[in-house]
Amino acid sequence: WQQGNLRDVYLIHTETGKRTLVSRQRRGGASLSPSGNFVVWYDWKKRHYFSYETATGVTRNVTAAIKVPLWDEEDEHPDDPPPAGWVGWLEQEGRFLVYDKYDMWQIDPAGAVQPKCITSGLGRLYRHSFRYVRTDPDEQFVQNGQTILLRVFNEQSKGSGTHFYKMGEPFVWTPGADATGNYGITTYFKAAKQLKLGYLKGSYQSSYDVFVVSAIDSSKRTTAAGAATTYKLGAALQLSQINPQQQQYSWGSAELFKWKAYNGKWSEGIVYKPENFDPRKKYPMICYFYETHSETLHQYQPPAPTPSRLNVSFYVSRGYIVFSPDIHYT
Numbered sequence: 001w002q003q004g005n006l007r008d009v010y011l012i013h014t015e016t017g018k019r020t021l022v023s024r025q026r027r028g029g030a031s032l033s034p035s036g037n038f039v040v041w042y043d044w045k046k047r048h049y050f051s052y053e054t055a056t057g058v059t060r061n062v063t064a065a066i067k068v069p070l071w072d073e074e075d076e077h078p079d080d081p082p083p084a085g086w087v088g089w090l091e092q093e094g095r096f097l098v099y100d101k102y103d104m105w106q107i108d109p110a111g112a113v114q115p116k117c118i119t120s121g122l123g124r125l126y127r128h129s130f131r132y133v134r135t136d137p138d139e140q141f142v143q144n145g146q147t148i149l150l151r152v153f154n155e156q157s158k159g160s161g162t163h164f165y166k167m168g169e170p171f172v173w174t175p176g177a178d179a180t181g182n183y184g185i186t187t188y189f190k191a192a193k194q195l196k197l198g199y200l201k202g203s204y205q206s207s208y209d210v211f212v213v214s215a216i217d218s219s220k221r222t223t224a225a226g227a228a229t230t231y232k233l234g235a236a237l238q239l240s241q242i243n244p245q246q247q248q249y250s251w252g253s254a255e256l257f258k259w260k261a262y263n264g265k266w267s268e269g270i271v272y273k274p275e276n277f278d279p280r281k282k283y284p285m286i287c288y289f290y291e292t293h294s295e296t297l298h299q300y301q302p303p304a305p306t307p308s309r310l311n312v313s314f315y316v317s318r319g320y321i322v323f324s325p326d327i328h329y330t
Contacts, residue, residue: 091141269325
């Protein structure tokens with residue numbers, strides 16, 4: 001059942017060519033710290049991150065103090081679950097950043113400082129996930145004091161939003177502050193020297209277009225943990241209208257549907273309805289089921305051939321209801 005190969009990890013001295021074994025039979029990769037003092041990897045069996053100190057040869061479990069899962073909690077394959085995600089290294093402090101299902105953590109590879117939840121556990125509390133967006137393609141390391149962009153995903157509404165955060169300061173965020181809406185956001189891009197942001201935004205009914213925020217206001221806010229910089233997004237300006245021909249065709253709508261499954265747990269799915277849907281009429285319905293898709297509620301689906309799954313837009317446009325339930329298994 002195991003996917004992927006097992007590997008031995010070595011350090012190689014670039015001047016002498018000397019090889020030092022770090023870890024045997026390691027699943028997944030490993031990462032070298034900016035200074036070269038530590039090698040870090042995720043152990044799929046033990047479900048924690050470990051560090052190897054190059055000067056002493058000591059290996060440590062550096063996330064043992066974290067009580068929330070650091071693996072993919074949604075993974076149901078008959079295999080060890082993969083890690084929730086790796087972010088990268090902080091250059092100055094020699095720390096590294098990882099994800100749990102919702103939040104982001106800062107870890108000390110030396111194990112001297114306790115792990116710190118960068119997002120203060122607010123993601124898990126409100127069921128919003130925070131994910132770092134690398135807007136500079138040449139960036140190698142995250143800087144302390146750097147203003148970073150986080151993509152916010154609302155697990156309940158399936159909407160997306162954006163949030164700016166200054167590394168090293170208290171994390172200030174409340175639900176709705178990120179302007180999470182009933183749409184999906186994909187590619188981000190940012191001005192090199194200003195906090196001006198562009199992105200692609202769309203929904204099931206609107207193909208992705210280019211938007212930019214006209215300005216971002218920042219201010220200082222006093223919290224119990226100290227002063228924090230907060231940012232406010234200005235009004236978004238739409239720069240493109242790439243798909244006007246869609247107005248000539250019957251399209252449809254998408255909505256989230258919830259029900260209690262036979263095991264007593266709540267499940268979700270998406271109901272796609274034809275344009276001008278009339279609840280008094282009967283419609284033919286197609287069920288498409290494979291894995292989970294409710295997170296794609298606000299994803300645009302062009303009427304194009306697909307390699308395997310049902311082309312939803314094609315059938316909804318022709319008067320069908322399409323139901324795509326999330327399928328969970330053990």
